[in-house]
Amino acid sequence: MTMVSSSKLQFLLLFFLFLTSFSLSIKNSVPDVHDLFPKYHLPKGLLPGNVQSYSLSSEDNTFIIELTHHCYVQFKDQLVLYDKVLTGKLGYGKVSDVTGIHARKFFIWVSVTGMDVDESSNTIEFHVGVLSQSLPADMFQTIPTCQNKGLQESSLLSSI
Numbered sequence: 315m316t317m318v319s320s321s322k323l324q325f326l327l328l329f330f331l332f333l334t335s336f337s338l339s340i341k342n343s344v345p346d347v348h349d350l351f352p353k354y355h356l357p358k359g360l361l362p363g364n365v366q367s368y369s370l371s372s373e374d375n376t377f378i379i380e381l382t383h384h385c386y387v388q389f390k391d392q393l394v395l396y397d398k399v400l401t402g403k404l405g406y407g408k409v410s411d412v413t414g415i416h417a418r419k420f421f422i423w424v425s426v427t428g429m430d431v432d433e434s435s436n437t438i439e440f441h442v443g444v445l446s447q448s449l450p451a452d453m454f455q456t457i458p459t460c461q462n463k464g465l466q467e468s469s470l471l472s473s474i
């Protein structure tokens with residue numbers, strides 16, 4: 315009788331190990347959103363490092379990205395605010411229908427509505443409604459760290 319119980323225990327243990335390894339392989343097969351961007355010819359650093367989760371539609375490439383919290387990132391002379399939830403549509407070398415990303419221009423916040431990579435000039439063009447601004451693509455090669463508003467505004471004021 316002890317032998318049967320031991321066999322059942324071994325079977326359960328092996329089954330549990332199988333399920334655990336299967337679960338880990340599924341989680342590891344879903345790429346980090348920062349690793350997904352280069353497949354669309356976009357730099358990893360367009361998003362801050364505090365991504366909590368994301369979903370990407372296989373039908374039309376629309377996405378929803380959830381951050382752990384909203385945050386501010388300083389890209390050289392450009393202060394950017396990321397909302398907690400970002401949406402848009404991925405395309406090769408571009409992101410369209412963007413919501414949740416705002417850039418500070420002078421003393422007002424403007425919503426970024428799209429981005430296009432320009433390989434010939436090695437820049438990224440950011441669309442704000444009908445207006446746009448090009449920034450060097452090199453600024454977005456590393457994943458930026460989120461900061462709180464107080465730190466960003468004090469560093470911005472000290473550079474003036």
